[in-house]
Amino acid sequence: MQFFGGSEISPSPPVPTATGNNAHMMYIFNRNGVCLLYREWNRPLHTLNPQQDHKLMFGLLFSLKSLTAKMDPTNAEKGNLGIPQLPGQGCSFHSFRTNTYKLSFMETPSGIKFILITNPRTGDLRETLKYIYNLYVEYVAKNALYTPGTLIKCELFNTALDQYVRSIA
């Protein structure tokens, strides 16, 4: 995949093995709960208005992170439930699966959260999310016209993301 700067993206993208759109939705949040991006490719059912939907998603992940850190059997030092944690601290959960979808999550130490919802048969998407983080760096963080902490309106990023997501198994 050629980018404007021509620099190599690492990790290199997983080899495409399926055609068609396998992903349902994608959210990107920053550490203040602002939804930077919401992309929808295949979502038949809408239950909430967008604001409530974003808040619900963010709240869910915030609570899940706190809960998983608290329930960690290997970590000796545990905070109390509800106490705010430094981004990236504690054990990090990366996905949950139901009978109809799989939600994959990645949080960077800078507080950017990537959430990808796909069909339940999808494998481990951590490398995929890392690649999307690299796309974010190239097209959004390095974009002089983008103000950090606001909605992402970069067409190039959207196109690259759509193209890449189509290749996920």
Place this chain on the structure above:
Amino acid sequence: MPPAAPRSGEAIFASVERVNAELFTLTYGAIVRQLLTDLEEVDEVNKQLDQMGYNIGIRLIDEFLAKSNVSRCVDFKETAEMIAKVGFKMFLGVTASVMNWDADGTCCSILLEDNPLVDFVELPDTCQGLYYCNILSGVIRGALEMVAMKTEVTWIRDMLRGDDAYELQVKLLKQVPEEYPYKDDE
């Protein structure tokens, strides 16, 4: 699949696209010259360089995290080592070292062996209070703020002012944990 191991500064520096060093130095010099012409006051220029560095730092941190694949640092000592060994190497191609830790582990100095920003530079008498490389202190401050650390970064030694090395002091003021941003009644 286990997560990939963090990459070393040299490996990343070799793989990213690089720009000509002289072009970089001369562009930075032109920026400082223009700021001096526009703002006239040396203190204003120092503040503006720091602010510019801050704006760079808040974006740079994502590139650093994405390319170097590091996970959260355990403590401030590790953070300082990361900045010196991986960060400076990756972005400027210079090796830096960390020293002079204080008793708490919250304050340290980063020593730059060479500094590509200051090649060919001499400060005239009219600009004696200028911290020519103040953009670097802003970059570190901005980047660390995005990973929940409020710091104060100052120049202790500056070769353009007659000292024998470039030394930055990074002091951790506090760590800001993540809080639930929405108020409950909304």
